[in-house]
Amino acid sequence: MGNSLGKLFVVTSFGESHGDCIGVVVDGCPAGLALTAAEIQKEVDRRKPVSAAGGTTRKEKDTVEVLSGVFNGKTTGAPICLLVWNRDINSSAYEQVRSVPRPGHADYTAWFKYGGYNDFRGGGRFSGRITAGFVMAGAVAGKLLKTCGIEVLAHTVQIGDIKAAPQTAIQIKKNVDKNPIKCADSAAAAKMASLIEKIRKRGDSIGGIIEVMALNVPVGLGEPVFDTLEGALAKAFFAIPAVKGVEFGSGFSSATMKGSQHNDIFMLKNGKVVTLTNNAGGIAGGISNGMPILARIAVKPTPSISVKQRSVDLKAGKNVDLSIKGRHDSCIVPRAVPVAEAMMKVTLCDFAMRAGLIKEVLK
């Protein structure tokens, strides 16, 4: 269980890294939305591995297929099943992890939880590849949000110790896809690429931070006390493998701030209530306040590294050494950028539907 997300816009994920396919069922999309495989494809292509960004060398020719829910180019109100078939699979390298779990990976917990029956090939359900399904669902959500003017952006803001300079939304939109790092600060992006290449040569990996934002979100999304906008977004972000932290607005740095610094001052601007600063990250009391939603998510270094590590042979019951073979990313942060966008879109779409925003637009 646990493979469905959302209340009115419900995303159900299925598929394994080295199984037949990666798929998703999107339930709750209103009828009448123009939707083509090509549009979804465009989003899926953005998470393709790029060698210069430390991505895996596996050649994923992921072709999106729309199996249901679309008729004559428009959504029908029925559940939309989207999938990509798995090709270019070589599972031979994974036989070794069957009983010797990779440190930092879900190999051990999956083996234990599923009694050894989990599909271990390529990480199975715990592969980053699963997120292709998230991105397909996000593409649908993104189109719905666009009907209310809501826009979602993400970009890489940190790799290792290298941080991007702050960028405006306009700069991010313009520049995020200009480099394989998906960092809108091109100077920082170049440094990040060098670092990743250096790390890759050592057979190691490196973490980073992604900033995700949503623009033009109206006031009022979020359902306190338990379905807060922050809580729902965090839950969605933590579905992305390797995410270990989520913060909004000033986030963890809020700890060192005084109320007089942190409080975002209200003011009228063209007859609209806005705040002077955005330490709240666009959310107060779990509800959107009309300012941009700002989230940052911490991505740990990918665990699959080729440097020798110690582990345990679960069958033999002894400590062993492990050198991981196969094709792996040395930095998954850039590839997680469109996935983070997708999770933001999917979550906002659910809340926008609860607020009746999307329905009205389509009518």
Next chain:
Amino acid sequence: MGNSLGKLFVVTSFGESHGDCIGVVVDGCPAGLALTAAEIQKEVDRRKPVSAAGGTTRKEKDTVEVLSGVFNGKTTGAPICLLVWNRDINSSAYEQVRSVPRPGHADYTAWFKYGGYNDFRGGGRFSGRITAGFVMAGAVAGKLLKTCGIEVLAHTVQIGDIKAAPQTAIQIKKNVDKNPIKCADSAAAAKMASLIEKIRKRGDSIGGIIEVMALNVPVGLGEPVFDTLEGALAKAFFAIPAVKGVEFGSGFSSATMKGSQHNDIFMLKNGKVVTLTNNAGGIAGGISNGMPILARIAVKPTPSISVKQRSVDLKAGKNVDLSIKGRHDSCIVPRAVPVAEAMMKVTLCDFAMRAGLIKEVLK
């Protein structure tokens, strides 16, 4: 909507700061658990304001009442309704926030979302006082978790720039309630108390960080890909007013780490698989790995400060100055410690029930 949390162990919150009561319905507690109001009272008392910790001077004599679900001192399997009546209420100070929202507070979003009909007195549904209900539910969850040996701890690890030295679980258990700061490092606690007092005198407020941990959690809790343990815990933590960030294990510092540093090495210890480090915070692939669950939550400074701030008069439609009166905490971090524990307990209890752990114990 949004006031229920959990799938098998379902917590429904109700009540307002200055309404009749603060309450909670706990549904899904197995029958046969010994449960008294006194035990729950003990937990509720831990979140009482303490002046030395910068707490409000409001005298909350919260007396827990068990309205249903317990018979002859044992739970019956029926929903458990718990509440505290509101006393010592003085709502006069809140009339001003009706149309002039306090910066940083939910006044504005609540006013907008609920069309001005929200109970604004004392913050209504957005008051920290609502968390008394969370703590009552957490007390029930904690007793259930104890039947499987699971223990939950939290303590203040940072106030402003003052950080506590790392503490062992044993030290935390022993020392957390020895000072009003709920910080297990007594030297740091003293400095934190001074800082809070200094801030309080200025009419300002200050943020901080709480560490929450769970011990003896068996391998296997968490339901990927969307009901990950991290995601569910984060969703629960973000229900606590003022929380702006949640991280697990090495969290945001994972961004700067290499895989060879971050990966927790597996090893056999007394025939059991453990990890040498705990950068994962006890969770891999969204599933508990048998090591302690480690979370850190960032708490922003409470927005209700008495220093003059600018705001907007929503009715008059003009910018105004605002000086907040009434009794307010200058640092809510210590009071949020038992609440953080409660949210961890409630969440783990739900997952333990999905895994069939608690049921078996009670039989």
Next chain:
Amino acid sequence: MGNSLGKLFVVTSFGESHGDCIGVVVDGCPAGLALTAAEIQKEVDRRKPVSAAGGTTRKEKDTVEVLSGVFNGKTTGAPICLLVWNRDINSSAYEQVRSVPRPGHADYTAWFKYGGYNDFRGGGRFSGRITAGFVMAGAVAGKLLKTCGIEVLAHTVQIGDIKAAPQTAIQIKKNVDKNPIKCADSAAAAKMASLIEKIRKRGDSIGGIIEVMALNVPVGLGEPVFDTLEGALAKAFFAIPAVKGVEFGSGFSSATMKGSQHNDIFMLKNGKVVTLTNNAGGIAGGISNGMPILARIAVKPTPSISVKQRSVDLKAGKNVDLSIKGRHDSCIVPRAVPVAEAMMKVTLCDFAMRAGLIKEVLK
């Protein structure tokens, strides 16, 4: 678990027959609805026992209290906790059922499921008295539905073999509360009352059928394939103790019909699509079709009868004889009429909210 119903309009039930109270938390009611305890009281009073209708002689002085969610006479958008305190309780008669389950009652299944810890007094959670909470929730839902013009009616159409003649909605509204049987056909009502009295004198009980209808329901409510309007209504009706069957429109008699008889012919009437007949009971494909929703629910005879019955002593492990004492209804059908209305209201309200109907009206 299992004590919450609904997706956007969520009703959580708590309380026991002989515990402190019977209550309900209604989550999801939009802000700004005028709501008083008196209005809810009126509905609760309709399910009071009436001796002439074979009701229990227990004097239930149920006074509705609104504990949360209402401020200055209007709903606030926060969860609404409603309860009635239990008074006039005499639990002595129930000691006997502790180990000797009453045939036909939930005594045995409750005892088994909850390991003997269930509150057996007065039937505990399995008492018809629990439905006072349903009625309180229904009163809120009914007010919301009224804002969209939807009206819900129910009346007794059969007691034992005595059937009421078909009545129009206008007749039902006018006459349902004119007799204790809650049957709009006064001639039939008199016969039903006689039958019930005859049965009561014998210490026996009798079943019946209730018709529930909703008028002015717009086309489009219901979410196939699993959240059909029929399925959701049936689930709600089966929460009423003693209900053993639910049918819509021509229901079970559809089995003997030909398509050419059963199909409701479409026609235009004043520019609106209507059907000539209503064998569908206002629902096609799980979706409301604009015609009145028509449901019929079968209520079994109440199991608590004073005639001697055989049963089993669960502790002693032997067959025994049982004569039930205490105050019991000999026919619960009339008292279930307002409860059936409440369940229809609560369910339609949830679907109306999913369709965005109620939100729009309140704005």
Next chain:
Amino acid sequence: MGNSLGKLFVVTSFGESHGDCIGVVVDGCPAGLALTAAEIQKEVDRRKPVSAAGGTTRKEKDTVEVLSGVFNGKTTGAPICLLVWNRDINSSAYEQVRSVPRPGHADYTAWFKYGGYNDFRGGGRFSGRITAGFVMAGAVAGKLLKTCGIEVLAHTVQIGDIKAAPQTAIQIKKNVDKNPIKCADSAAAAKMASLIEKIRKRGDSIGGIIEVMALNVPVGLGEPVFDTLEGALAKAFFAIPAVKGVEFGSGFSSATMKGSQHNDIFMLKNGKVVTLTNNAGGIAGGISNGMPILARIAVKPTPSISVKQRSVDLKAGKNVDLSIKGRHDSCIVPRAVPVAEAMMKVTLCDFAMRAGLIKEVLK
């Protein structure tokens, strides 16, 4: 929305009658269950149209494919995606129903609800063909239930006015698949077949009743007050197109019974508590009581008949005549028998998992 069913065993349906495929995602199946496409195929084949039973002449060569969740012949704990591709599709006959809804069919409600964007071909989402997905999910659930000894049976008990004589579970198991009517009483089956053939020749259709039962269900399944076993089963049964009524045990005939007749007397049999009769249909207080679960569902005559009917041209806005072409069943009752079984299996499986029954068996 509304295309997912269940809490721990979650079934998500997708696909359309004349789209690419009919599919289902089964989430929550424990790891380690042996599962092959062939086993599921066997169940799917049971709902194939049979001309002698008045089934459609469409040749459905439905070949089950397992797209995910199974590895090396065993379930992995990951969601299981199952589908059949649609072949032999001829949508030409459906162009006419685009604007002229078939009386009794969901054409009109679907057109209205989805703003005319619904896939009308072959009934789209409202086709009985969707239930192929239900049957695939039921096959998985059935295997899980078998691990606890629970068995589910269904058979046709009435077609038009022809009723089958009561049959024992053993007789049903032995005889249900011996005739195309799926009626265990072979004499009645022959009469039913004649009736259906007569009706078919007239271009008309006929309804019927199916009895569904579950054997060896342990005491304790069901979660009052809102997740009663009756309510959950009814909700599942009403997902089957054309079902208009659901009753348990003595059902609607309970209305005419006295408590002294209806109450099932408890007695000890081989140290086990059983009831002498089963008017409760195996459910008391919403909880299984250890006796066979007995449900009956009323199936209306299929609306697609070739006799001329009146309807409305929704585009032209005028009353018109309609003669439906295409291949249609004149009696869908026999084909609904395996579907009813599937819905019972899926529902019981969810409750068995909540009770921890299945998990224990697989360990």
